[in-house]
Amino acid sequence: xxxxxxxxxxxxxxxxxxxxxxxxxxxxxxxxxxxxxxxxxxxxxxxxxxxxxxxxxxxxxxxxxxxxxxxxxxxxxxxxxxxxxxxxxxxxxxxxxxxxxxxxxxxxxxxxxxxxxxxxxxxxxxxxxxxxxxxxxxxxxxxxxxxxxxxxxxxxxxxxxxxxxxxxxxxxxxxxxxxxxxxxxxxxxxxxxxxxxxxxxxxxxxxxxxxxxxxxxxxxxxxxxxxxxxxxxxxxxxxxxxxxxxxxxxxxxxxxxxxxxxxxxxxxxxxxxxxxxxxxxxxxxxxxxxxxxxxxxxxxxxxxxxxxxxxxxxxxxxxxxxxxx
Numbered sequence: 586x587x588x589x590x591x592x593x594x595x596x597x598x599x600x601x602x603x604x605x606x607x608x609x610x611x612x613x614x615x616x617x618x619x620x621x622x623x624x625x626x627x628x629x630x631x632x633x634x635x636x637x638x639x640x641x642x643x644x645x646x647x648x649x650x651x652x653x654x655x656x657x658x659x660x661x662x663x664x665x666x667x668x669x670x671x672x673x674x675x676x677x678x679x680x681x682x683x684x685x686x687x688x689x690x691x692x693x694x695x696x697x698x699x700x701x702x703x704x705x706x707x708x709x710x711x712x713x714x715x716x717x718x719x720x721x722x723x724x725x726x727x728x729x730x731x732x733x734x735x736x737x738x739x740x741x742x743x744x745x746x747x748x749x750x751x752x753x754x755x756x757x758x759x760x761x762x763x764x765x766x767x768x769x770x771x772x773x774x775x776x777x778x779x780x781x782x783x784x785x786x787x788x789x790x791x792x793x794x795x796x797x798x799x800x801x802x803x804x805x806x807x808x809x810x811x812x813x814x815x816x817x818x819x820x821x822x823x824x825x826x827x828x829x830x831x832x833x834x835x836x837x838x839x840x841x842x843x844x845x846x847x848x849x850x851x852x853x854x855x856x857x858x859x860x861x862x863x864x865x866x867x868x869x870x871x872x873x874x875x876x877x878x879x880x881x882x883x884x885x886x887x888x889x890x891x892x893x894x895x896x897x898x899x900x901x902x903x904x905x906x907x908x909x910x
Contacts, residue, residue, distance in 0.1 A: 595697050598634040598646065605643045606634050611829075613672045615709035618806050618828040620648060620672055627800035628663040629793075635697070637690055645673040645690050647698075647706075659703035664789045665797060665836060667730070667870055668891060670708030691717040699723070704896040715892050723894045730871035731878075731886035732831075736861035743854075745885030753847035754854055757812070762820060762848045764855040767811035769798045772822040772837060775811075779838030794824070794836070801826050807835075810856060812848035820848030825856050832860035833868045853884065 598606055603622040610616035618624060625632045625648055637645035648669045649660055662669060671694055676683045691714060698704055699721040707728065708715065715725055733742060743751070773791050780787045801807025811822040823837030834856060839849050860867050869881040871888070882888070 594638045595635055595693055596638070598636045598643075602636070602643070603634070606636070606646055609643055609646060609674055610672055613674055614711040615670060615672045616828075617668060617709065617831060618801070618826050618833065619666045620669060621804070621806075621828075623800050623804050624666075624797070627796045628666060629796065630663065632663070635694070637693060645671060645694075647671045647694055654703075657702060660698070660701045661703070661705045662707060664793065667833065667868075668707040668709045670706055670712055670892075672709075673712075687714060688717060691715075692720075694718075695721040695723065699896070701896065702898055704894075706894055708892045708894065710889050710891040713890075713892065715894050718894045723896050726893050726895070727890050728871070728893055729873075730889050730891065731869040731881040731884075732889050733857065733867040733884070733886050734865075734889075736857070736865060736867055739858060739861055742857060742885065746854075747883040747885070750850050750854075750883045753850035755847075757820075757847035757851040760846055761815040762812050762846060762851055764810055764812045764852050767809050767819075767822060769795055769809050769824070771811050771819055772809045772824050775819055775822040775838040775840060776836065777838075778840055782841045797826075797835075798824060808859075810852060810859075812852040812855075814843070814846065814848070818843065820846050821852045823852060823856060825860065827860060827864045829864060831866040831868050832856075832864040834870055849880075857884075 607622050610620045622634075625634070628650070631651040633649050633651070635647045635649055636643050650663050651658055651660055653659075671691060673687065673690055676686055695717040698718075704723070710730070710732075715723070719725065736742070746754075773794060776787055776794075798807055798809065806828060807824065807826040809822065809824050812820045814820060819840065820843040821837065821839035824835045826833050826835045834853070837852075857867050867886075869884070869886055871881065872878050
């Protein structure tokens with residue numbers, strides 16, 4: 586597609602500028618493992634970073650994912666990417682100046698992105714301000730994830746578990762269930778079983794998930810784990826990704842026939858301990874499915890909101906309502 590002309594200080598980054606982008610992602614409160622250039626390349630398709638420059642210096646940016654649908658180009662998010670949004674360098678100074686600077690940056694992005702007929706992005710939980718987007722005609726819905734926001738004291742985290750979680754962990758250990766790193770194929774096999782039990786197919790392909798796993802593994806930011814019984818059957822498996830700020834329970838599943846072994850709780854506890862050596866926060870990646878939400882909450886995790894901002898033509902909004910989405 587032809588690139589739209591964007592007013593300065595905004596422009597799409599060149600390939601050779603992606604190292605500057607990665608430096609910004611690492612420093613920014615809104616930056617996450619999903620924003621690094623290697624992740625953007627792994628998801629494939631038409632992905633670009635819209636950069637914001639101040640006196641020639643990159644101080645903010647936003648990943649954008651384009652695809653053709655409904656007969657025109659839409660700007661949305663790739664699968665298995667929880668949040669993007671505007672990534673801004675740490676702002677310092679008086680509160681009033683910081684607020685004004687943030688407003689100015691966000692307004693520039695909102696003005697430029699208002700040109701797209703269909704737009705959707707999940708903002709980082711560390712960016713609650715979406716007001717400039719509202720002024721440009723965007724709408725918002727609040728989503729939730731569950732997080733353990735301080736991994737420094739594992740003993741306190743253990744105490745914060747609901748008693749049934751601790752009971753399940755002990756039960757699994759007594760049954761000689763163990764947790765170890767595993768092959769990517771082990772995780773995807775369990776994912777397929779989980780969806781098959783619901784008579785559904787996974788919403789992403791094995792090839793797509795494999796690309797994400799390989800990229801994360803190469804960048805020391807991802808690993809697969811499985812909980813196995815004494816007979817080596819996989820009870821549950823999860824793919825974990827992380828950066829220095831936050832670890833994410835990206836995707837996983839369990840064998841429905843072995844769901845009462847307590848293995849899933851033991852697996853999550855192992856992931857938390859593993860993440861504590863690498864990140865500050867553990868993100869369960871929240872779910873609106875009641876049993877899953879209840880399970881995550883039982884680990885003492887805090888419900889954390891984040892904003893989804895979107896822009897749709899009227900007929901698509903009506904279609905969303907009719908379908909109950």
